Structure formats: C-alpha cells, structure tokens
Amino acid sequence: xxxxxxxxxxxxxxxxxxxxxxxxxxxxxxxxxxxxxxxxxxxxxxxxxxxxxxxxxxxxxxxxxxxxxxxxxxxxxxxxxxxxxxxxxxxxxxxxxxxxxxxxxxxxxxxxxxxxxxxxxxxxxxxxxxxxxxxxxxxxxxxxxxxxxxxxxxxxxxxxxxxxxxxxxxxxxxxxxxxxxxxxxxxxxxxxxxxxxxxxxxxxxxxxxxxxxxxxxxxxxxxxxxxxxxxxxxxxxxxxxxxxxxxxxxxxxxxxxxxxxxxxxxxxxxxxxxxxxxxxxxxxxxxx
Amino acid sequence: xxxxxxxxxxxxxxxxxxxxxxxxxxxxxxxxxxxxxxxxxxxxxxxxxxxxxxxxxxxxxxxxxxxxxxxxxxxxxxxxxxxxxxxxxxxxxxxxxxxxxxxxxxxxxxxxxxxxxxxxxxxxxxxxxxxxxxxxxxxxxxxxxxxxxxxxxxxxxxxxxxxxxxxxxxxxxxxxxxxxxxxxxxxxxxxxxxxxxxxxxxxxxxxxxxxxxxxxxxxxxxxxxxxxxxxxxxxxxxxxxxxxxxxxxxxxxxxxxxxxxxxxxxxxxxxxxxxxxxxxxxxxxxxxxxxxxxxxxxxxxxxxxxxxxxxxxxxxxxxxxxxxxxxxxxxxxxxxxxxxxxxxxxxxxxxxxxxxxxxxxxxxxxxxxxxxxxxxxxxxxxxxxxxxxxxxxxxxxxxxxxxxxxxxxxxxxxxxxxxxxxxxxxxxxxxxxxxxxxxxxxxxxxxxxxxxxxxxxxxxxxxxxxxxxxxxxxxxxxxxxxxxxxxx
Numbered sequence: 001x002x003x004x005x006x007x008x009x010x011x012x013x014x015x016x017x018x019x020x021x022x023x024x025x026x027x028x029x030x031x032x033x034x035x036x037x038x039x040x041x042x043x044x045x046x047x048x049x050x051x052x053x054x055x056x057x058x059x060x061x062x063x064x065x066x067x068x069x070x071x072x073x074x075x076x077x078x079x080x081x082x083x084x085x086x087x088x089x090x091x092x093x094x095x096x097x098x099x100x101x102x103x104x105x106x107x108x109x110x111x112x113x114x115x116x117x118x119x120x121x122x123x124x125x126x127x128x129x130x131x132x133x134x135x136x137x138x139x140x141x142x143x144x145x146x147x148x149x150x151x152x153x154x155x156x157x158x159x160x161x162x163x164x165x166x167x168x169x170x171x172x173x174x175x176x177x178x179x180x181x182x183x184x185x186x187x188x189x190x191x192x193x194x195x196x197x198x199x200x201x202x203x204x205x206x207x208x209x210x211x212x213x214x215x216x217x218x219x220x221x222x223x224x225x226x227x228x229x230x231x232x233x234x235x236x237x238x239x240x241x242x243x244x245x246x247x248x249x250x251x252x253x254x255x256x257x258x259x260x261x262x263x264x265x266x267x268x269x270x271x272x273x274x275x276x277x278x279x280x281x282x283x284x285x286x287x288x
Numbered sequence: 289x290x291x292x293x294x295x296x297x298x299x300x301x302x303x304x305x306x307x308x309x310x311x312x313x314x315x316x317x318x319x320x321x322x323x324x325x326x327x328x329x330x331x332x333x334x335x336x337x338x339x340x341x342x343x344x345x346x347x348x349x350x351x352x353x354x355x356x357x358x359x360x361x362x363x364x365x366x367x368x369x370x371x372x373x374x375x376x377x378x379x380x381x382x383x384x385x386x387x388x389x390x391x392x393x394x395x396x397x398x399x400x401x402x403x404x405x406x407x408x409x410x411x412x413x414x415x416x417x418x419x420x421x422x423x424x425x426x427x428x429x430x431x432x433x434x435x436x437x438x439x440x441x442x443x444x445x446x447x448x449x450x451x452x453x454x455x456x457x458x459x460x461x462x463x464x465x466x467x468x469x470x471x472x473x474x475x476x477x478x479x480x481x482x483x484x485x486x487x488x489x490x491x492x493x494x495x496x497x498x499x500x501x502x503x504x505x506x507x508x509x510x511x512x513x514x515x516x517x518x519x520x521x522x523x524x525x526x527x528x529x530x531x532x533x534x535x536x537x538x539x540x541x542x543x544x545x546x547x548x549x550x551x552x553x554x555x556x557x558x559x560x561x562x563x564x565x566x567x568x569x570x571x572x573x574x575x576x577x578x579x580x581x582x583x584x585x586x587x588x589x590x591x592x593x594x595x596x597x598x599x600x601x602x603x604x605x606x607x608x609x610x611x612x613x614x615x616x617x618x619x620x621x622x623x624x625x626x627x628x629x630x631x632x633x634x635x636x637x638x639x640x641x642x643x644x645x646x647x648x649x650x651x652x653x654x655x656x657x658x659x660x661x662x663x664x665x666x667x668x669x670x671x672x673x674x675x676x677x678x679x680x681x682x683x684x685x686x687x688x689x690x691x692x693x694x695x696x697x698x699x700x701x702x703x704x705x706x707x708x709x710x711x712x713x714x715x716x717x718x719x720x721x722x723x724x725x726x727x728x729x730x731x732x733x734x735x736x737x738x739x740x741x742x743x744x745x746x747x748x749x750x751x752x753x754x755x756x757x758x759x760x761x762x763x764x765x766x767x768x769x770x771x772x773x774x775x776x
Contacts, residue, residue: 021549023595025584052555054599057429057585064596066554112410112417116428119421253428256588264583264595266549 001086004282014073017269040081060250089241114198123254154239181237198225203258207245308711369767388640398633400440425615435611437738442609450711470533493745499540517570553596578615648699664704
C-alpha cells in the first residue's frame with residue numbers, strides 16, 4: 001500500500017517592539033527515506049524574502065529566511081505532498097539471542113559507533129534518584145524490552161498540554177507525570193539510553209487516525225537501535241510502533257536538535273509564536 | 289630623593305634554594321647565554337632601568353595594548369605588565385621546544401581527525417569513550433566532516449614550563465582560541481625601542497613575521513574554487529579580554545575585524561556587510577569558542593556568532609580556523625593522554641614531557657587526590673585563563689574541605705597534578721625597586737598548514753608577579769617578558 005499525504009505547516013511570529021534584523025531556520029521538511037518520498041514542496045513567507053534551502057549540521061534539510069529591514073512579524077507557510085509506504089513494524093527477524101544482544105551492546109565498538117545517541121543530554125539524563133524508575137528485564141530481547149518500555153511510558157505520563165514547555169526538565173516530568181509528545185519521547189529516550197540502547201528523538205507529523213494525539217502540532221517519537229535490525233520507531237505518546245501515519249522530518253539527540261523553528265532576532269520586546277499543522281490523507285493507492 | 293645612584297641592578301638579587309634560576313647557576317655564576325646581557329646591563333644602575341621601564345610602559349599605554357579581567361565588578365582595562373629584562377633561549381633548547389610543539393600539535397590533529405571519523409583510538413582502548421562523550425565540545429555536527437586540508441588545529445598555543453630538574457614540560461595545550469601572540473610582538477617592539485643597544489648584540493630571531501605566516505596559512509586553507517580568498521577575524525567584541533589582540537591581528541594581516549552581526553549567510557555563502565554592498569567571505573579566523581559560532585547549531589541564545597555559518601562550513605563554502613569541534617582536545621583530561629596519543633598516531637616518543645596527572649574520574653586516583661590534596665594542583669578540565677585552579681599547599685583547612693566537596697560532587701570536572709616548581713627569572717618589581725626571582729612559563733604558538741608547520745620563534749614568557757605565585761595567566765595578575773630565541 002502507498003499512502004499519499006498533504007501537509008501544511010503555518011506559523012506566525014509577531015514581535016512587540018519590531019526588529020531590525022532576523023534569521024529564521026525552519027526544520028519542517030519531511031526527510032526522504034526508504035518509506036517516504038517527497039513529491040512536492042512549496043514555501044512562502046509574507047515578507048517577500050528569499051526562502052533558502054540548506055542542510056543542517058546533522059544532515060537534515062532546512063529553510064532559512066533572513067530579514068534585514070524593520071519588521072514586526074513573519075508569516076511562513078510550507079506545503080508538502082508526500083507518498084509513504086506501508087510499514088509493518090514487526091517485519092523483521094530477531095536473530096540474536098538475548099545474551100549475544102547484550103554482549104553486542106556492551107562492546108566498545110558498538111558504544112563508540114553509536115556514541116552520539118547514547119549521550120545523555122540535558123533532556124535525556126535520568127537523575128540518580130530516578131535511575132531505577134524502569135528496569136529492563138534480563139530474559140527479554142532488546143526489542144521486547146523497548147516495546148514494554150513504550151507501553152510503560154504511555155501509562156506513566158498523562159497527556160496534557162500547557163503544563164510543560166521546552167524548558168521543563170525530565171525530573172519534573174517524571175515527578176509531575178504530565179506532558180506532551182516531546183516529554184513522552186524524552187522519557188523513553190532517557191530510559192533506553194540508560195540501558196545502553198542508542199536512541200534518538202524524532203520530530204515529524206502524525207496523520208491522525210482515530211483518537212491519536214499529535215495532529216495539529218508537530219509530533220515527536222523515538223527511534224531506538226535494535227541490534228541486527230536497525231532503527232525502529234516507537235511512539236510512547238500513543239503506545240504504538242511508528243507506522244505509515246508517522247511522517248518523519250528529522251532526528252537528533254533530543255528536542256534541541258530538532259526544534260522546528262530556530263531564530264535569531266535582534267529585538268528588545270516580547271515575541272509571540274503561533275503555529276498549526278494540518279496533515280491530510282489524499283488517497284490510498286495499491287502498490288504497483 | 290631617588291634611589292641610591294650607584295646601586296647596580298642585581299645588587300640586591302637573592303637566589304632561593306631549590307628554585308631553578310634561568311639566569312644564574314647554583315654557584316652564582318651567570319649562564320653563558322646571559323653573559324653578554326649581564327655585561328651590558330652591568331654598567332647600568334637601577335635608576336637607569338627604572339627610567340627605561342617607565343618609557344616602555346608608556347609606549348604600551350600609547351599603543352592601547354590593554355586587556356580586561358573577568359569577574360571583577362570594577363573591571364577596567366589594564367596594561368599587560370611588561371618586564372624589560374628579557375628571557376633568552378639557546379638554539380639547542382629551542383630546537384627541542386620547536387620539535388616537541390610540532391610533534392604534539394600534529395598528534396593532536398590526528399587525534400581530532402580520528403575522533404570525528406573512525407574513532408580507532410577509542411576502540412583500541414587508549415582514550416576512554418566517556419572522556420569524549422562527556423565533553424560539551426565534542427560536536428556531533430562534526431562527525432564525518434573533512435575540514436579543508438585535513439587540519440583542525442590550525443593555531444595552537446602550547447604552554448611549556450621548565451621544572452627544577454631542568455627539563456621542559458608541557459602544562460597545557462590551548463587549541464580553541466589561544467591568545468597572547470600580539471603581546472609577543474608588542475613586547476619585542478617596546479624592548480627594541482628602549483634597549484636597542486642591548487638587543488643588537490644578540491642574533492635573535494624576529495617575531496614580527498607571525499601575522500604574515502598566519503595570513504598565509506589562512507589563505508591556503510581557502511575553500512575549493514576560490515582564487516584570492518577574503519579572510520576575516522571574528523571577535524566576540526570589545527568586552528572580550530583579548531579584544532586588543534583580535535584587532536591587532538586583523539590589522540597586521542590587513543584583513544577586516546568583524547563581529548557576528550557584521551556577517552550574514554545566504555544560500556550557504558557567508559557575506560560581510562560593507563558600505564559597497566555584501567562581500568563574500570571565504571576564510572574566518574574565529575576567536576569565538578566552538579559553541580558560540582552559530583546559534584542555529586550550538587548555543588541557541590548566543591548572538592556572538594553567525595546564524596547559518598556552520599551549514600556554510602559543512603558545505604565547503606567557507607573555512608573556519610580553528611575548525612569547529614577542535615575544543616574537544618583542549619581539555620585537561622585529554623592532556624593527560626597526550627603521551628599515549630603521540631605514540632599511537634606517530635609511533636614516536638614524546639619530545640616534550642607531560643606533567644603527571646591524576647584523573648578524579650577514576651576512583652583510585654580520586655582517592656589519592658583527596659588524600660594528598662596539599663601536594664597537588666587541582667584544575668577544572670574545561671576552564672581557560674587560570675580560572676578555578678587551587679594550589680593545595682596554599683589552601684587553608686576550610687578551603688581544602690570546600691575543594692574536596694567540589695571534586696566529589698563532579699569528579700569528571702577535575703584533574704590534579706603535582707605542584708611543579710616553575711623556573712624563576714629575575715624580574716623587576718616596581719614596589720621594591722629591585723630585581724627578584726619570579727616564576728615563569730612559556731606559551732608557544734604553532735601554526736599547522738597543509739604541508740608545513742611553523743612555530744613562532746619566541747613565544748610569550750609569562751611571569752607570575754606575586755612573590756611565590758605559580759599562576760602566570762594575565763587574567764590572574766601575570767606579566768610578561770620578551771623572549772629571545774638565538775640563531776646560534
């Protein structure tokens with residue numbers, strides 16, 4: 001099966017006192033990978049400034065807009081069309097036995113090659129007193145443990161908007177047990193890394209099926225490295241494995257690497273940011 | 289009333305036992321390289337010297353050669369204290385320093401290439417992975433990036449001391465934004481003005497060719513397809529302690545001195561704003577730390593850098609020197625592995641020794657450090673400029689307890705070294721109107737190019753002006769001396 005999607009990303013930023021120079025970078029373009037093909041993209045900003053496409057430090061495509069005159073807002077819109085392949089998340093063998101898998105994870109070669117995604121960042125470090133909050137079971141494979149962790153994280157936090165923001169620490173999230181997709185994902189990443197599994201934060205769009213969280217905003221989930229299989233997507237906000245409804249933009253060590261909008265504005269006053277996302281399934285086609 | 293007129297300049301100089309004096313032997317005789325100098329100075333009185341010193345000082349003021357100290361609420365610009373009595377290094381000793389500095393910095397460059405590519409040194413268990421992954425300067429964004437000409441540490445500042453055993457030891461490798469080279473050149477200028485009659489009796493290497501060598505290096509590191517590159521020096525701004533140096537180097541190389549907001553990036557090319565419109569920039573000599581060069585990639589709230597600069601770099605449209613990510617090797621914990629790093633990549637014995645270092649991150653060494661803190665120097669691994677250093681035998685009991693707690697709270701943050709006895713050099717002390725022994729070190733400057741290396745034949749001799757003090761950094765109240773490297 002192939003799935004066709006249309007995505008709209010709209011943002012409006014206003015600056016109370018105006019600004020005389022600014023640089024914005026949008027990390028909102030779906031990546032091209034084995035399961036995703038971008039067939040159309042279009043960017044627009046209402047300043048009439050150029051939208052330049054650039055590759056960021058981790059290899060993902062961004063759109064940059066630079067303003068060099070006095071303005072008090074920017075509206076930016078991105079429109080994409082994309083074809084996504086059906087993903088069966090269980091379509092792999094688990095060839096290693098549990099002990100072999102553990103040995104691989106503990107080898108210096110494995111740890112070295114996967115270093116960046118084992119790094120404990122500000123948002124993915126478990127403090128000492130939380131280090132036993134969730135323990136992997138020795139008798140289960142890495143994949144089984146990750147699946148159980150996904151379910152556990154889904155149950156441990158309650159989805160609630162407006163109680164956390166980009167500065168909320170993992171500590172507070174664990175203690176208050178409320179959060180949004182990025183908090184579920186950081187929690188998942190922190191625990192998986194703590195158990196030696198390379199894990200990355202994924203930012204993207206979710207096509208909302210029935211009652212899932214994540215439409216109308218950018219969504220976040222995790223990818224964990226399962227030995228001899230590769231990176232597998234886990235969506236702890238919805239207790240799912242990532243599937244054809246998960247449209248990936250980029251990955252990184254945590255949210256910081258994946259923020260959809262980064263900007264440098266030279267202004268004194270407050271600013272306000274609003275954005276919306278719309279993901280529409282156009283039609284479904286049978287694979288040829 | 290002035291001082292007594294016939295007081296010769298070393299009449300009240302006292303040599304303390306156990307200190308390695310650079311000028312006088314243990315029996316009081318003058319070392320051969322200094323003999324001529326002492327003969328020439330011999331006929332002078334302290335009063336002559338004071339007059340000359342005052343002249344030299346005002347020349348610094350007039351040239352605006354100043355620096356600032358951080359952490360001081362009433363921070364103001366000061367002149368860098370300068371001592372007219374030079375340090376002389378013989379050709380034989382210099383050969384060791386020069387070869388040692390080149391060896392070390394080439395090894396560091398291999399190390400940097402490796403940790404951003406195959407990471408063999410980690411897989412072969414020479415350097416622990418932890419040390420890299422816990423360093424904020426180990427940039428994920430640099431993984432697999434090939435810097436132009438394969439060079440990361442284009443400019444390195446290697447700090448060297450002479451211990452009481454008469455051997456040179458490396459104290460630190462500064463490969464982020466080492467500063468001080470402008471003082472080397474200004475010290476020479478001031479000394480030549482004041483004491484030309486003395487200077488021209490020695491065959492000493494020139495130091496004024498540094499800027500020329502640096503510009504040459506920057507130009508050869510240009511991006512592909514660029515004919516005549518436009519180079520700039522980027523500074524954090526006039527509040528930075530080394531701002532004088534940034535402006536000096538830009539002027540001496542004949543290139544623009546810019547701040548982040550003077551540049552912009554469009555379509556992955558870097559431009560400088562000028563009155564004639566944008567001018568493309570090809571090479572950026574950055575005097576901004578790794579994590580501040582581009583807020584899109586690193587510290588998001590820093591406006592010191594240029595948004596988009598890193599993407600332009602990664603695309604090969606602009607060269608940044610030193611390469612981003614170089615800071616990972618400028619870490620006092622990495623320093624301790626330098627002898628192994630040199631052997632691993634070059635299959636050579638280190639020419640310059642390392643000071644033995646204890647890692648507080650290793651439990652057994654941590655215990656040794658806590659038990660023997662009185663005989664050790666404790667250093668934070670990631671600070672520069674002599675900030676945060678504690679010298680065990682200068683601490684009160686209460687201070688020792690505080691330091692111990694700090695180490696226990698963050699062991700990875702600290703290393704410890706035996707208290708090294710830096711050599712001493714006769715230094716004129718204003719308040720006492722006489723020469724006294726003061727501890728010194730030497731910061732050398734190495735420039736690595738594609739197929740050539742250059743070590744500035746001189747370097748900055750830094751003097752700890754407080755009696756008995758071992759910290760020579762200018763930010764900690766240090767001064768400097770002109771350093772003569774002899775041609776024969």
